[in-house]
Amino acid sequence: MKKWYAVIGNPIEHSLSPLMHNTWMTVEERDAAYLPLHVLPENLEQAFTGMKVLGISGFNITIPHKETILPLLDELDPLAKKMGAVNTVVRLENGQYKGYNTDGLGFVKSLEDAVGTQHKNKRLLIIGAGGASRGICFALVQEGYTNIAIANRTVSKAQAICNELDTNAEALSLDEAATQLGEFDIIVQTTSAGLNHSEFALPLSLENLSKTAIVADIVYNPLMTPFLAQSKEKGATVVTGLGMFIHQGALAYSYWTDVYPKAAVVEDVLLANLGGNK
Structure with missing residues (x-):
């Protein structure tokens, strides 16, 4: 059959x-x-x-x-x-x-497909504290990533995810994350910012982004979101949501x-x- x-x-x-x-x-x-x-x-x-x-x-x-x-x-x-x-x-x-x-593990595989598996000890910032962020955080920890910070407009939501992870994770406000952005090696954008019909294009300022950073966005339509486009302009390596x-x-x-x-x-x-x- x-x-x-x-x-x-x-x-x-x-x-x-x-x-x-x-x-x-x-x-x-x-x-x-x-x-x-x-x-x-x-x-x-x-x-x-x-x-x-x-x-x-x-x-x-x-x-x-x-x-x-x-x-x-x-x-x-x-x-x-x-x-x-x-x-x-x-x-x-x-x-x-x-x-x-498979969402979280799918992200980890796509990240490692693009930039390799040698970044597990690097400092990693997750932007957003919704369901996608939660799944990605659990998968990252499961696959050996331990140096994680989560930034969100409502910090208590970020802290709630941190409390559930089997590693020491840090909760930040979006302003704190923007200020510290240059200290992060990998930045992962998990909000709806950049979707074709979203009301806002960037979740935080990229002014302090390091040109050596790896920047990923889980949005794949459009393929090159405003967040990725600006990151690329600043010299960062970008990973699309596809x-x-x-x-x-x-x-x-x-x-x-x-x-x-x-x-x-x-x-x-x-x-x-x-x-x-x-």
Whole structure:
């Protein structure tokens, strides 16, 4: 029987996940398909029941269902449980459904893909204290990054994440982070600043940014956000959000198929869709 996978969310028409996963499946000649499913919050449980009845082998989850799916699942991966959010679900051999979160690990893989693995002892600043920041922080610590500071408009939210991490992390205000910016080797922008429809382009001033810094943004549309563009102008090495998107998807794909697909296979396809260059 042909296997099928999906991404569920509200809205869903903007998602590039179907393009990415179907490209991998086509290249690998898998008898499988990946569909976008528009699921309203009030219909989540009913939709999940229907998906199970129809034998779905696995699916991705985007806004606003990453937290509300938790009580509907049979099992959670430890990292997903710690993060309190799931973006990937796998049907196990016993027919039960297990939740994972590949967002944070996808970011770490994209960072190391771009700049190598030799920066784990460097000073690292995370800008933002939302769900994306939380997931990235947990994944960074899990992968051996220990010198972390988190900056947020509401410092108490940054401190709350620091308190949960298995390392000594520091909470800063955005003004404090901007003042100290030159002391950080890696800066990771996790807020919605720079999205095509966001109200603000920069979360903090880049005046004190070091030209030797590595600057990453998790936003991939636009590919070159204002934050990355200004960082590049100052001489910093920049890492776009496309790599995180590809690697979080590749991790999900590997959980479903036991094969980690090649990022390069989908990179050009996604770049063409986004109208940008690497």
